[in-house]
Every structure is written in structure tokens, then in C-alpha cells.
Amino acid sequence: MIIQIILALFLFMFYLLVVKPLVPMIKLKIQFGDDCLIRYHLFGGELWQALKEMKTSKDLFKSHRDLYLKHPYKILVSNFLWKVRIAVADPEYYKLMLLNHQYYTKINIINHDNVIKKGLVFSMGEKWKSQRQLLSESFEYDQLKSRLPMINEVCLEKINQISGDNVLQFLELITGQIVIRSFFGKSAEGVKINNKEIQIEIADLLNDMGELRFKSKYFFIKSFFLGTKGWNFFPTQNEKQLLQRVSEMRLAIEKLIQKRIVEIEIKMDENENDIKSRETDFLDVLIKEYLKSKQQGSQKITIDEIIQQFTTLFFAGTDTTAVLSYHCLYFLAQNPEIQQEIREEVLTICKNDSVLDDKIKQLHKLSAFINEVLRVKNPAVRLLIRQCNQTHKVKDLTIQKGWNVIIDYQFQSLLSKHFSNPEKFDYKRWLETEPIKENHQFVYLPFSSGPRNCIGQHMAQMEAKIILSQILRKFQIIINQDVNIRWAARFLYQLQPENCVKLQKL
Secondary structure, eight states, rough: HHHHHHHHHHHHHIIIIIIIHHHHHHHHHHHHGGGGEEEEEEEOOOHHHHHHHHHSBBTHHHHHHHHHHHHSSSSEEEETTTEEEEEEEEHHHHHHHHHHHEEEEEEEEOOTTTTTTSSSSTOOOHHHHHHHHHHHHGSSHHHHTTTTTHHEEEEEEEEHTTTTTTTHHHHHHHHHHHHHHHTOOGGGGTTTTTTHHHHHHHHHHHHHHHHHHOOOOHHHHHHHHHGGGGGGSSSOHHHHHHHHHHHHHHHHHHHHHHHHHHHHHHHHHHHHHHHHHTTTTTTHHHHHHHHHHTTTTSSSSSSSHHHHHHHHHHHHIIIHHHHHHHHHHHHHHHHHHHHHHHHHHHHHOSSSSOOOHHHHHHHHHHEEEHHHHHHOTTTTTOOEEEESSOEEEEEEEEEEEOOEEEEEEGGGOOOOSSSTTTTOOGGGGGGOOOOOOOOOOOSSOOOOOTTSSSSTTTHHHHHHHHHHHHHHHHHHEEEESSOOOOOEEESSSEEEETTSEEEOOO
């Protein structure tokens, strides 16, 4: 009897860990031949290797790039235990996947229910549609232009106050302050959580939570089997501290929201026209929708959703733009001649303190430089893993329900068929009439594409151009020779540590 139980258990495990993942992998290899690479690991060896590289490698994704350049695959199929993971690198396939986003659910990177799960990035279906429609007008270019004086004001204010060597945190203070004024106006300035500026704590907290999946095998295994409940299953001291920080962050944000609700209700009672003049504030848009649904007795949007939407937009607006600007500063420091060329353009075109829309449009070299940085070191590379929620076909590729899906659109930027000398950092390629060869609009996707592309891409580009222009006018950017530079993954793919460059006053 015992032998039969052991044999049955062995057969079950053999099916679960070998047959279930390996059979579909072999089928895909037979179907696609050399266009398909398979990497089978009995106990998830690829993941453990990635966790090791996180601690030892100078570039976390170098091995992925090297593999693709050696074997330019259409699809790469691997597994973790019984879960199949398929990475799609052919634009003819991932174009359809990005356009038909309804087949995929984005996997929450921090695997927590009360932080950003209900925000714009991870929401699904009708909830996502209503959120996108609600916020889209606030992100339109003409609306964002009205914020340019404020963005310049914040940049000049923070640049004049710069101290210390933590350049990334300095950039987060700028981008976070811009988000604060876009959300709340000046009334929310100076708010602190855990003795940090609110923008710094939110960025640090989400990065620490995102990084945990790479640093801790214990946390990864808990999350794999228990999902979001893994946070409460024998949490480590570090996990307890992160959960406490989440509670304190939510409490602080809710206080700000409740305060704004009272202000809006008073103004709506006194003067309906006054509240209409404030409609471009992101938070006001969400709160008015909440008050409207409350009056109608519906639950179209809740306070919890506003908190998570605020956290989502706050983090995305603070961290992604700050990291992009940080990467730009690094490449300016690496290329002093390029730095001087772009500085001369800025000084020639922007003679006054403010860099407004008419000047931004003339900064062709700076725009080209940012495009090249995004081609080479995009912070959002491999940012999101999706899970297929319905078996479907993409051309001749069948993707099964439950598979994990990665869209590797960044690899097209490495190919000579699309870019001349792709291994060379050359911003001037973007000054040409047609910088991309064999372009079909899905080769270079710095902000993704399709209905779920980055809603804040115009805001991010405008901010980065103003921040870099103001820094170039006043500082020489040089490499910090005292640190060991590496490209790591926290929430985003980013340069580490936070003081890889130095700013020296001109």
C-alpha cells in the first residue's frame, strides 16, 4: 500500500513538473523550429539564476539580450515548476497582443491588494475603461501645456536647493513635487510619511516591494503558491516593516483625500462654476466622480480605489520620469562631447529661465538624445508579466489560458535591420528623416502601444526635457568614479546606486 502511494505520488509529480510544462513546449518547438527556443527547468533553475544575477551581475538583463542576439527567436518558452512562460519577440505577433489586450491580465509586481492593484496599470475590463476615460483628458497635450510654467518653477526651485550626492532622489523630489501640484495644488506640499517627503517614501516603498521578488526566494515561493496572502504567511521582519509602511502611506493619503472631499463639497455647494475651473487636477476628477456615484447610490468608484489610483499615478509620475532623467544624465556624463552639444542647443534656444512649449519643440538634439536613451536603457524594459486569461490564437501561435506572457518588444532596437550600428550610442540617428529601417510602427515602443499604452507619455517627455535643460544650463554632469555602477531591477529597470553621477556647478 505504501509503495503504491509513493508510486502514485511520484507519477503525479512527474506529470505536474515534467509532462504538463514540457509537452506544450515541445509542440511549439516542433511547430516553429529555429524560431522557437525552449528552456526547460525541472525546479525553476532559470528563476534561481535570475535571482543570483540580481546580486552579482552588472546588468540584470544582459543575459537576455545576449541570448536574443545569438538566437533571434520569435518566441522563447520556459517554465517555473508547472507554469509555462512564453516570451514573444516578433513584432508581427506582439503587435496583435498589444492591440488585443483583453486576453491578458497584468501580474501585479508587488503582489499586494491594497497598493496599486485597483489603479490604472493593473485594473481590467470595464473598470479599466472607465478609469482611462476619466483621466484621459487630463493627460492630453494641450492640457499638459498649461502645467509648463509650474514644472519650470519646481525645477528651478529644487535645482537652487540641491545638496548631497543622491542625484536620483534629487530628481524624485522634482518629479514628485510636480505630481503633488498636479494632484493637489500647493496645499499638499510638505506632507511627509515616515519622516520622508511623500514622493520619496512612495517611490522607495514601491521599489522596495518590487525588489523583494528578486531578492528573496522565500517571498517569491510564498507569492507563487499563496498570491497576495503570502504577505501574511509567516512574514519576515522586513516584510512586516513593508506592511507597516503600506498602512502608514494609505493613512496619510486618505487624510489628504478626505480633506479635499470636504473642500470640494463646500465649493460645490457655494459655486458650481468654481469647481469646474479645477477639473484638470487629477484628484479632483476622481473625487467628483466619487461624489457623483455616492449621490446616485452606486459604487462606481470607492475611496480605496482613489487611494490606489493616486498611488499608481503618483508613483508612475514620480519614479519613471525620475529614472528616465537619471539614465539621461548618466549617458550625458559618459559622452562629454554630446553633453556640450546639447548644452549649446539649450543655451541658444532657451535664453530665459522658463522652457515653455515653443522652446521645447525646438530642442531637436535633446529630443533625439532622450529617444536614444530610451532605445538603449528604457526603464520599462520587461516591466510587466501578463497572464493569459483565455486560450486564443495570435496568428499561428496558440497561447493557452494560465500561461505567463512576456512581450519582448525592446529587442527590435538591437537589430541592424532596424538601426544602423545598433550597439553604438548615437543620438544623431534620430535627427535623420527615417531613423528606423523597415519600420511598421511596432519596432520602437518606448511607451508601449495599443489601447493600454502609457497614458502619461507626453507628460514624462515634457518633464524630462525641462529637467535636463535646466540642469544642463547650470551644471556639468560627470561620472562618479567612487561607485560600482550596475543596471538592476527594482520596480523598474534602473541604474544603481543612486549617485552614479555628480553635478558640478558651471
